[in-house]
Amino acid sequence: MAVKQSPEPVNEITLRRLPRYLEYIEEQIEQGETYVSATQMAKELEVHHTQIRKDLAAVGVGGVPKRGHPAKESARAIRDFLGWNDTSSAFLVGAGNLGRALARYEGFKDAGFEIIAAFDNDPHTHGSRIGKIEILPMEKFCDLVRRMHVNIAVITAPAHARAEIESLIERSGVPAVWNFMPIKIRVPEGVVVVDVSLYSSLAVVTRKLHERLLKQK
Amino acid sequence: MAVKQSPEPVNEITLRRLPRYLEYIEEQIEQGETYVSATQMAKELEVHHTQIRKDLAAVGVGGVPKRGHPAKESARAIRDFLGWNDTSSAFLVGAGNLGRALARYEGFKDAGFEIIAAFDNDPHTHGSRIGKIEILPMEKFCDLVRRMHVNIAVITAPAHARAEIESLIERSGVPAVWNFMPIKIRVPEGVVVVDVSLYSSLAVVTRKLHERLLKQK
Numbered sequence: 001m002a003v004k005q006s007p008e009p010v011n012e013i014t015l016r017r018l019p020r021y022l023e024y025i026e027e028q029i030e031q032g033e034t035y036v037s038a039t040q041m042a043k044e045l046e047v048h049h050t051q052i053r054k055d056l057a058a059v060g061v062g063g064v065p066k067r068g069h070p071a072k073e074s075a076r077a078i079r080d081f082l083g084w085n086d087t088s089s090a091f092l093v094g095a096g097n098l099g100r101a102l103a104r105y106e107g108f109k110d111a112g113f114e115i116i117a118a119f120d121n122d123p124h125t126h127g128s129r130i131g132k133i134e135i136l137p138m139e140k141f142c143d144l145v146r147r148m149h150v151n152i153a154v155i156t157a158p159a160h161a162r163a164e165i166e167s168l169i170e171r172s173g174v175p176a177v178w179n180f181m182p183i184k185i186r187v188p189e190g191v192v193v194v195d196v197s198l199y200s201s202l203a204v205v206t207r208k209l210h211e212r213l214l215k216q217k
Numbered sequence: 218m219a220v221k222q223s224p225e226p227v228n229e230i231t232l233r234r235l236p237r238y239l240e241y242i243e244e245q246i247e248q249g250e251t252y253v254s255a256t257q258m259a260k261e262l263e264v265h266h267t268q269i270r271k272d273l274a275a276v277g278v279g280g281v282p283k284r285g286h287p288a289k290e291s292a293r294a295i296r297d298f299l300g301w302n303d304t305s306s307a308f309l310v311g312a313g314n315l316g317r318a319l320a321r322y323e324g325f326k327d328a329g330f331e332i333i334a335a336f337d338n339d340p341h342t343h344g345s346r347i348g349k350i351e352i353l354p355m356e357k358f359c360d361l362v363r364r365m366h367v368n369i370a371v372i373t374a375p376a377h378a379r380a381e382i383e384s385l386i387e388r389s390g391v392p393a394v395w396n397f398m399p400i401k402i403r404v405p406e407g408v409v410v411v412d413v414s415l416y417s418s419l420a421v422v423t424r425k426l427h428e429r430l431l432k433q434k
Contacts, residue, residue: 013230015424019416082420083427098318105315107376107399111419151426159324176426178418182324192425196418199236201395201411202328203299207232208409209368209393210300 010058015082017055019111020045022078028071035068084112090178091145093165094156095120095135098180102154103130115154117144121161142172156180227275232299234272236328237262239295245288252285301329307395308362310382311373312337312352315397319371320347332371334361338378359389373397 024045028036038056042049053063059081061074079085092099095118103115118135120126125135136144144150153174157165159182169177169187176192179185187193241262245253255273259266270280276298278291296302309316312335320332335352337343342352353361361367370391374382376399386394386404393409396402404410 009428010424012421015421016414016417019414019420023416081424083423088423088426096318097314097321101313101315101318105399105415107416108419111416111423113419113423151430152422175429176422178422182322190429192422192429194418194422194425196415197233197236198322198413199240199324199328200233201413202325202330203236204229204232205369205393205395205409205411206300206305206328206330207227207298208411209305211226212392212407212409213368 010081014055014058017047017051018059018078018082020047021052021055022075022082022084025069025071025075025078029075033071035064036071036074037068038063040068079112082111084110087112087114088152089114089116089148089150090152090154091116091141091150091174092118092133092154092156093120093138093141093168094118094158094161095122095125095130096156096158099154099156100130102156102180103133113152116148116150138168141168145172145174150174152176152178154178154180155185159183227298231272231275234264234268235276235295235299237264238269238272239292239299239301242286242288242292242295246292250288252281253288253291254285255280257285296329299328301327304329304331305369306331306333306365306367307369307371308333308358308367308391309335309350309371309373310337310355310358310385311335311375311378312339312342312347313373313375316371316373317347319373319397320350330369333365333367355385358385362389362391367391369393369395371395371397372402376400 021041024041025036038049038052041052056069056074059077061069061077063069090113092103092115099118103118108114115133118130118133119138119141120135121138126137128135151174153169155165155177162181162183162185165181166185166187169191177187179193179195184195185193238258241258242253255266255269258269273286273291276294278286278294280286307330309320309332316335320335325331332350335347335350336355336358337352338355343354345352368391370386372382372394379400379402382398383402383404386408394404396410396412401412402410
């Protein structure tokens, strides 16, 4: 896979900003622009322009004085850096509502991300499909991770399945886990885990709402 | 509502950490601890202890030398600060798979967050239920936001519904939006919007995975 190596590891907060830059830059390209201005981008995305320049430098793109950052090169560099020019195949674990929503989520393909099979404990689901994706018995997970060289497990199991999931991840040797469970999980050292904590996001909603309501009083 | 006012506004990155502190502290309380150690917490949560002390000070709790932070007081302060001791009623817009998953999401109640009704464009869904939540026609949204004093709209509509959603938010006057759509939306000034961008989270998964795969080569 063509992945650019950065001189220094880029922190998670920067990584989280990159998709927003990419979206903005690709919009500009569609509108026929060949350069993007960090100053303009800063206004649009509400990130300081110094930060934007620093983040783009981290993925290997510099600006040209008075012109800005070359649009196509910048978009390509971000995609290379994130590995979004390659296809990342993933297995879904848990075919409930959340799993089904993710399997059908619009736009993952644009990030090279593809869920290629789903696994569930419920025998009633086996053999049925979510769109094109087949739902298979959990027992097949470990074997298929190895045989199909799948690198990402997307976990949407309920909290009480924690022990089973931890064991599954360990036995399968899958190198990365995108965790949508409402709890943290323990995995073997070296396994990448990214939690999608809805609580973190909810904390921002409720606090900002309350700051707003206080202002009105 | 009992919300503590902080001397300075707390930034979003700090807000996102608070639910993790709360979870840890409440686990310690359950295990019978009366004080929590910022140093111990730092190890467990992989956040620097200076940062933890600073964050807890921002919500109004200080440590006691050689004992740590009082556990119950700290938990209560975080909950007050986030408004999680009160109930936040929310309306769900979009009763597809993602909407259904959120309506059934385990543990929102623990954050005082409750989805009390769902709205959808599809007449076939009207009158049916997701658990206890009724699905209503979109036309009823604005009126019910006002009559029921609902402060949060949880948006799970597809991207192509953007214009309709923006108009709905403006007309309803709802003060906060938790946006699960795969795109940004424009709202009137003063409306709180928090985007749950799956792309940001995915960027962390794919980049860290690729850093790991590079290391093995």
